[in-house]
Amino acid sequence: MAKITIDKEKCKGCFLCVGVCPKARIKAEKTLNKKGVNPVTFEDKGDCLGCSFCAIICPDCCIEVYK
Amino acid sequence: MDKIYAHPGSLRNTTTHYCPGCGHGIAHKLVCQVIDELAIRESVIAIAPVGCAVLAYDYWDFDCTExxxxxxxxVATAIKRVRxxxxxxxxQGDGDLAAIGTNETIHAANRGENLTVIFINNAVYGMTGGQMAPTTLAGQKTxxxxxxxxxxxxxYPLKISELLTQLPGVCYVERVSLQSPTEIIKAKKAIKLAFENQINKAGFSLVEVxxxxxxxxxxxxxxxxxxxKDVMSKEFPLGRIK
Structure with a gap:
């Protein structure tokens, strides 16, 4: 059982985290943040592995992981 | 639930000026994680380059100069010898370290200065508008x-890491990549080793990223x-060079 938190105001919408999630639980959000980009959002379905790949590849340090 | 991946303490919690998807953010984070793990935040002095990372001192929460x-x-040679x-x-980026700074790079390495160099190779001049750098690949449009x-x-693309391995003062050279989480984990290990070499007074260490x-x-x-993964690392092979 694990989860991630995303700082959506810091997110620049590069979507690098989307492609590395082995469970495909990170998606682009439909609403814009204050920067005017679509940030990513975490769909928690209880199967996050806590692998931290999303946090490791995030260039803007927006993601923190809990396990 | 415990936090297993946190924002590094020595990286300021601010938005950087880097473009979306820029590797500088990942490299900054790796440097900060290593500094936190080695508990050297109070004794570290960073030299920021001219290039996209010119404002790195706004993001790193330890002593920096430009x-x-x-x-x-x-500048690093002077600081290390005095302190x-x-x-x-x-x-440093490729335009900084491998073009205008080739002289300083080769001679600091040849003197075997006990320094750590993080060399960001992105094959273009980023800050000035994407002009050709010495490391630009053959056929690459800029x-x-x-x-x-x-x-x-x-x-031809200048392979500065391979050049430096010829010099006896150089103790460690490794080329790493930010292409995937697994490669980023390897990059962090290389950066950590480069800092440990300096702590152990082993000599000049360079990590090309x-x-x-x-x-x-x-x-x-x-x-x-x-x-x-598919193009650049074929021209610049990954792994330990020296």
């Missing part, structure tokens, strides 16, 4: 090589990572 373009290793108790590192780099006119520049490669951030 050098003129290409002169980071000359040998401090851990001194430079963070602002100054719109038809692609022609090796008969502009020469293949880093994406989506804006001037004309690719999306995800495709930029794939380009490093």
């Amino acid at each position: 050098a003129a373009h290409g002169r980071a290793l000359a 040998p108790q401090n851990i001194v590192f430079t963070y 602002a100054t090589t719109p038809l692609g780099r022609d090796v008969k006119i502009q020469g 293949l880093s994406p520049c989506p804006t001037y490669w004309g690719l999306s951030p995800v495709k930029s990572m794939a380009w490093i």
